[in-house]
Amino acid sequence: MAISLFAIFAILLVVGMPVAFAxxxxxxGAVMIQGRYPSIVVVKEMFTGLDSFPLMAVPFFVLAAEIMTGGAMTLILLRFAAQFFGRMRGGLGYANVFSSTLFAGVSGSALADAAGPGAMMIRMMEKEGYDKSYASALTASAAIVGPIIPPSITMIIYAMQDERVSVGGLFMAGILPGLLISCCFAGANYIMSRRRNYRAAADRPALGQMLRNSIAALPALMLIVLIVGGIRGGIFTPTEASVVAVFYALFCGMFVYRSLKLSALPSILATAAITSGAILLILAAARAFAWVLIIERVPQSVAQYIVALELSPIVFLLAVNLLLLVFGLFMDPLPGVMILVPILAPIAHSLGIDPIHFAIIVIVNLTMGLVTPPVGSLLFVVSSVVKIPVTSILREMPIFFLANIAILMILTFVPAISTWLPRVSGF
Structure with missing residues (x-):
């Protein structure tokens, strides 16, 4: 049954079937071909996959992101990010990366970061003489930090697949890797900006204006402190934190920034509902897919085979990186986590690999698949919002692909980047 499962899945992906339906x-198809179980069991597993209290955090975090990234809040955070770089060579490129890092703590979504503030940064960079293709490639690449720095829906789903890690622990673990990702892309921008002499025309704002911009940005930036601090302090669970985030976003939008109108709420709710529905449909389908693998004992068989090879932990992690890079070419992070973690996490545990270290490697690796064709969701989002061919973006991507490989190698060989903050925080 496992063979027919993967065969049908591969065929459907090749013909362009949406991932959830594939x-x-x-x-x-696998259940019907095998004939041992009634097909209704697949529907039952799909519903079971969504019958989970922690999953309630998904629509609430999505709604909080829609509220926080709308209106004046986006402009305020962009102004805050851009003010530090002035006429520095490559300054707007650094501002692009910095703003993606800031919005990661607000939205938790790579696609939202690229489509909203990312699109605005591309237009700003093009106006200042940056090549539009380069600005688009930098924006798409920097946006992958969205699901790494908390809050992160991907981390919530991962914690549901591996009981050895907690959502709070993964949230803390994502902070330093997220900053590492931003630093690596800033380094890539440094190289390209020196090579092409990209320089902004605007001077750095006066100190008083910078102070006003920073004060204005503080309420939005406090969201990540509220979420991580509340979970760490035991004030609320991750699911409750998502509800708190929604009310905090409403408060900031309506009373602090006064950019959110009641008339805009129906549109925001509709967008959040559609996004949440798409995510939950993928998760339900992935639960049924994983159930077929489990009853066929695929995870156990793979684990026994790999353990018998007597691989060292480092060799195993390098092999996992290669597997996930290939897998990420065709699969978005959420179904990737649902399908692969039940197979790979027990093997990593048996080899003595820290579960949080392994989780961060998996999440970062699969998230990088958002900028690798043929799926590459971020490439297509950026392409559509700024009206530029995907092929033009891809021509500028090699240096960012190299940065991705460097990030994975650093995370693989330096576990403390992933494990230090959770350890000192009590996770």
Missing amino acids: IAISAF
Whole structure:
């Protein structure tokens, strides 16, 4: 049954079937071909996959992101990020990376960061003489930090697949890797800006204006402190934190920045509902897919085979990196986590690899698949919002692909980047 499962899934992906439907149909097909179980069991597993209290955090974090990234809040954070770089060579490129890091703590979504503030940064960079293709490639690459710095829906889903890690622990673990990602892309921008002499025309604002911009940005930036601090302090669970984030976003939008109108709420709610529905449909289908793998004992068989090879932890992690890089070419992070973590996490545990270290490697690696074709969701989002061919963006991507490989190697060989903050925080 496992062979027919993967065969149907591969065929459906090749013909362009949306990922959620490809996963669900392949599970149905495998069960019907095998004939041992009624096909209704697939539907039952899909519903079971969504019958989880922690999953309630998904629509609430999505709604909080929609509220926080709308209106004046986006402009305020962009102004705060851009003010530090002035006429520095490559300054707007650094501001682009910095703003992606800031918005990661607000939205937790790579696609939202690229489509909202990212698109605005591309237009600003083009106006100052940056090549539009380069600005688009930098924006798409920097946006992958969205699901790494908390809050992160991907981390919530991962914690549901591996009981050895907690959502709070993963949230803390993502902070330093997220900053590492931003530093690596800032380094890539440094190289390209010196090579092409990219320089902004605007001077750095006066000190008083910078202070006003920073004070204005503080309420939005406090969201990540509220979420991580509340979870760490035991004030609320991650699911409760998502609800708190929604009310905090409403308060900031309506009373602090006064940019959110009641008339805009129906549109925001509709967008959040559509996004949440798409995410939950993928998760439901992936649960049915994973159930087929489990009843066929695929995770156990793979684990026994790999353990018998007597690989060292480092060799195993390098092999996992290669596997995930290939897997990420065709699969978004959420279904990737649902399908692969039940197989790979027990093996990593048996080899003595820290579960949080392994989780960060998996999450970062799969998130990088958002900028690798043929799926590459971030490439297509940026392409559509700024009206530029994907091929033009890809021509500028090699240096960012190299940065991605460097990031993975650093995270693989330096576990403390992932494990130090959770350890000192009590996770």
